[in-house]
Amino acid sequence: MNLKKTLVSTILASTLSLSASALTVGAADIIPRPTEFTQSKGSFALPAGALTFAVKGDSDGRIANYLSLLPETFTPAEKPSKADLMIEIGKGTGENYTLDITQRRINVKAPSAAGAFYAIQSLIQMTGTKDATELQAGRITDTPRFPHRGLLFDVSRHFRSADFLKKQIDAMALMKLNKLHLHFTDAAGWRMEIEKYPRLTEFAAWRPQATWQDWCDNGARYCEKTDGRATGGYYTKQELRDLIDYAAKRNITVIPEIEIPGHSKEVTSAYPEISCSGLPYVDEDLCIGKEETFRFIENVLDEVIDVFPSAYIHIGGDEASKGGWRKCPDCQARIKTEGLKDVDELQSYAIHRVEKYLNSKGRDIIGWDEILEGGLAPNATVMSWRGTEGGITALKSGHKVVMTPGEFCYIDYTQDAAFKEPVSIGGFTPLKKVYSYEPVDPSLTPQEASNLIGLQANLWAEYIPTDSHAEYMYYPRAFAIAEIGWSTPEKNYDDFHRRALALNTLLDSMGYTTFDLANEYGERRESLTPVVNSAIGAKVEYTTPYHSKYPAAGNSTLVDGLRGGWTYGDKRWQGFLGDFEAIVDLGKSAYIHSVAATFMHAPGAWVHLPQNVEIEISSDGKVFTPVETIWSDVDPLYPKIMMKNFAVAANANARYVKIKAKGHDRPGAWLFIDEIVIN
Numbered sequence: 001m002n003l004k005k006t007l008v009s010t011i012l013a014s015t016l017s018l019s020a021s022a023l024t025v026g027a028a029d030i031i032p033r034p035t036e037f038t039q040s041k042g043s044f045a046l047p048a049g050a051l052t053f054a055v056k057g058d059s060d061g062r063i064a065n066y067l068s069l070l071p072e073t074f075t076p077a078e079k080p081s082k083a084d085l086m087i088e089i090g091k092g093t094g095e096n097y098t099l100d101i102t103q104r105r106i107n108v109k110a111p112s113a114a115g116a117f118y119a120i121q122s123l124i125q126m127t128g129t130k131d132a133t134e135l136q137a138g139r140i141t142d143t144p145r146f147p148h149r150g151l152l153f154d155v156s157r158h159f160r161s162a163d164f165l166k167k168q169i170d171a172m173a174l175m176k177l178n179k180l181h182l183h184f185t186d187a188a189g190w191r192m193e194i195e196k197y198p199r200l201t202e203f204a205a206w207r208p209q210a211t212w213q214d215w216c217d218n219g220a221r222y223c224e225k226t227d228g229r230a231t232g233g234y235y236t237k238q239e240l241r242d243l244i245d246y247a248a249k250r251n252i253t254v255i256p257e258i259e260i261p262g263h264s265k266e267v268t269s270a271y272p273e274i275s276c277s278g279l280p281y282v283d284e285d286l287c288i289g290k291e292e293t294f295r296f297i298e299n300v301l302d303e304v305i306d307v308f309p310s311a312y313i314h315i316g317g318d319e320a321s322k323g324g325w326r327k328c329p330d331c332q333a334r335i336k337t338e339g340l341k342d343v344d345e346l347q348s349y350a351i352h353r354v355e356k357y358l359n360s361k362g363r364d365i366i367g368w369d370e371i372l373e374g375g376l377a378p379n380a381t382v383m384s385w386r387g388t389e390g391g392i393t394a395l396k397s398g399h400k401v402v403m404t405p406g407e408f409c410y411i412d413y414t415q416d417a418a419f420k421e422p423v424s425i426g427g428f429t430p431l432k433k434v435y436s437y438e439p440v441d442p443s444l445t446p447q448e449a450s451n452l453i454g455l456q457a458n459l460w461a462e463y464i465p466t467d468s469h470a471e472y473m474y475y476p477r478a479f480a481i482a483e484i485g486w487s488t489p490e491k492n493y494d495d496f497h498r499r500a501l502a503l504n505t506l507l508d509s510m511g512y513t514t515f516d517l518a519n520e521y522g523e524r525r526e527s528l529t530p531v532v533n534s535a536i537g538a539k540v541e542y543t544t545p546y547h548s549k550y551p552a553a554g555n556s557t558l559v560d561g562l563r564g565g566w567t568y569g570d571k572r573w574q575g576f577l578g579d580f581e582a583i584v585d586l587g588k589s590a591y592i593h594s595v596a597a598t599f600m601h602a603p604g605a606w607v608h609l610p611q612n613v614e615i616e617i618s619s620d621g622k623v624f625t626p627v628e629t630i631w632s633d634v635d636p637l638y639p640k641i642m643m644k645n646f647a648v649a650a651n652a653n654a655r656y657v658k659i660k661a662k663g664h665d666r667p668g669a670w671l672f673i674d675e676i677v678i679n
């Protein structure tokens with residue numbers, strides 16, 4: 001049964017189904033995989049129209065109201081005793097449920113409306129499966145592994161409408177995700193109405209350029225809301241209350257993030273008096289020395305907690321530059337009077353103080369793992385993004401943690417071969433990679449692991465200008481987060497992949513844009529088989545050292561025959577800041593036909609091709625003869641990720657080969673090289 005089926009197509013389908021073969025769908029076909037299920041004999045034949053339902057214990061009418069929104073799928077039974085679907089709700093709590101499918105009817109039992117809601121989502125996935133005609137009889141006993149199963153929406157870099165968010169809430173509910181993290185303050189725009197500080201939304205929410213990239217390329221300036229060029233926007237409190245209510249009816253909590261003290265240039269530009277310099281467009285961070293800053297934070301948080309019922313308030317805490325604090329007399333005075341050691345402790349002072357304030361209002365803070373630096377606030381929950389170490393440290397000291405390590409959970413990274421994907425920040429995080437993530441590190445004791453409350457995927461939106469592009473990045477990778485967050489840890493990617501194709505098809509039929517998983521290209525072909533050549537195992541002497549963050553396999557990386565994949569983070573690409581120079585010693589003189597070296601271009605991550613690559617050869621390692629210099633023919637601003645092989649013909653005898661690569665002039669530009677191939 002298709003959710004969007006019209007009456008005409010329903011009649012046609014039911015006529016045709018006499019000859020068409022039955023498609024039986026069941027517990028084995030949904031995402032997340034139910035905790036436990038058994039199959040019994042027979043099946044429940046799906047009616048041509050909607051399933052009739054009856055609900056017991058629905059004290060506030062929440063479940064019946066929700067079902068009434070889906071009239072093509074569910075309709076109230078005239079006689080409850082004859083309903084296709086009988087739902088019984090207890091007076092308890094919990095997201096668990098049982099779902100019994102027999103040949104005659106479907107019975108749901110849940111301790112709470114949340115559990116009943118999730119049983120319904122399981123049914124919507126089954127009945128909505130393309131061409132499904134019957135449900136496999138059996139019993140599902142389902143309960144989530146983690147209480148926090150989230151997605152982050154970055155509406156600062158590109159503003160999205162409340163309707164867009166509601167649409168994503170429906171998709172999240174379908175896969176039993178229950179936390180929507182709203183990242184709505186950052187340098188690219190402030191997005192929440194705050195009555196005490198109107199400049200945040202009259203000015204800091206608007207830009208003359210629609211896309212983040214154009215805005216950056218044009219000096220990253222805001223404009224007045226009334227400016228004819230103004231693009232962007234913000235949510236009124238009324239819109240937010242409505243959104244929060246819409247989410248709550250779907251068992252989703254909206255967690256607001258107010259970024260402090262870093263990522264705050266929109267604030268210091270609208271209200272420069274709470275920055276260190278006192279000037280607009282200078283400071284990324286709020287000034288921690290000035291009392292007025294804390295008045296601002298507390299006033300803003302008062303309005304935030306008035307609107308958001310979430311127990312957690314996310315206070316950011318990541319990537320404060322701290323540069324202004326080192327020179328600011330107010331910040332330095334604060335360090336002195338509070339007996340702090342350095343600017344790290346100054347950050348920690350700010351976080352502790354804000355935590356105390358929020359605790360006094362009955363709320364808890366959650367923040368990015370930098371809040372560990374300089375001492376963690378006593379009741380803080382950590383969101384571990386720079387790998388898992390921060391999260392593990394916090395768990396070992398008894399704090400609660402949400403895992404969202406970049407390598408697995410940053411879905412702004414490219415999900416397929418860069419050449420066929422839209423421009424992105426870089427990386428390579430296909431569905432299989434996200435799905436492979438296991439949040440509980442083996443070093444944790446059961447007691448420590450019990451504070452790991454879940455995981456989430458983050459879609460940072462610098463390179464995601466449109467709504468449909470955002471959906472394309474979420475689905476299907478959000479399915480993997482949903483399954484890791486809900487199901488038991490056993491994994492079978494082939495089975496998950498089969499179910500992900502079906503859920504993608506269902507989302508497509510409901511009007512979402514999804515990644516075309518059926519036509520996934522996958523990893524860079526060249527990286528799949530070793531490249532046989534005479535440089536393998538040779539000695540490499542580095543004139544320029546590789547960066548300690550990107551050593552790959554160390555000194556053997558460039559001559560191990562292994563080419564890198566689509567991302568410089570895969571430990572096959574070696575990274576250099578500035579230029580590159582190394583000498584390959586083949587051990588003895590040999591006839592060299594050609595020399596080649598491959599570099600990566602990923603400008604979103606400051607990874608650039610060399611301007612040129614120079615090859616020289618030598619028989620004694622002292623006197624080198626130039627062979628050729630090859631210049632890059634790639635536009636340094638070409639926005640997509642690509643690899644370029646710089647190859648020359650040598651046709652001479654030599655033992656030593658020198659490779660010199662001139663880095664890009666952009667300050668902080670990286671060079672990444674995966675292999676030197678000599679034949």
Ligand code: ACM
Binds near residue numbers: 318385
């Ligand atoms: C982050 O990605 N800066 C949390």
Ligand code: ZN
Binds near residue numbers: 286324329330
């Ligand atoms: Zn300051």
